[in-house]
Amino acid sequence: TELTRAALREGAPLIVAVGGDGTVSEVVNGFFDGDTAVGPEAELAIVPRGSGCDFVKTFAIPKQVDGAVAAAAHGGVRTIDLGRVRFTDWDGRPAARMFCNVASAGLTGAAADRVNRSKKPLGATVAFAWGTVVAFLGHRNSRFRVRIDERELDQVCNNVIVANCRFYASGMKIMP
Numbered sequence: 001t002e003l004t005r006a007a008l009r010e011g012a013p014l015i016v017a018v019g020g021d022g023t024v025s026e027v028v029n030g031f032f033d034g035d036t037a038v039g040p041e042a043e044l045a046i047v048p049r050g051s052g053c054d055f056v057k058t059f060a061i062p063k064q065v066d067g068a069v070a071a072a073a074h075g076g077v078r079t080i081d082l083g084r085v086r087f088t089d090w091d092g093r094p095a096a097r098m099f100c101n102v103a104s105a106g107l108t109g110a111a112a113d114r115v116n117r118s119k120k121p122l123g124a125t126v127a128f129a130w131g132t133v134v135a136f137l138g139h140r141n142s143r144f145r146v147r148i149d150e151r152e153l154d155q156v157c158n159n160v161i162v163a164n165c166r167f168y169a170s171g172m173k174i175m176p
Helices: 003-007 021-030 056-057 065-074 106-118 124-140
Strands: 014-019 042-050 083-088 094-099 102-107 142-148 151-159 161-162
Touching: 003 014, 003 021, 014 021, 021 042, 021 056, 021 094, 042 056, 042 065, 083 102, 102 106, 102 142, 106 124, 106 161, 142 161
Parallel strands: 014 042
Antiparallel strands: 083 094, 102 161, 142 151
């Protein structure tokens, strides 16, 4: 996040994220300082090298390095929506982050936390499936307050998922 922000402040016209969905998320957050865009005209290219790489699936960015680099160099530019999520962090403080793919909380958050702390010896797909099963066994529903534009929902449920793109959790298709 800080490296991206620094590069944009120095006038970088293109930021290339090399990694998975977590790296892409950190880089996207570097495009902003609070609610202010740091480099509003700058572009983001992605070379997928992580375990899930779900964000790139929506845009058909190749997982192979050569194909991803070719897409970054010669592909078209696409403007996409971003979401902003405000939440209470693990220390009980208010926090906010931007997201470009999927934001979720509840059971999926517990499963993702478990998977992200694991070594993924059998790959990301198996890790997410196992993480979901284990998280489900000890999960208790939570109260969520969700506001989207002017609509607000306040209810107890097992998940809140807001999807900007189609895939998450190593290929799970959450949106059409």
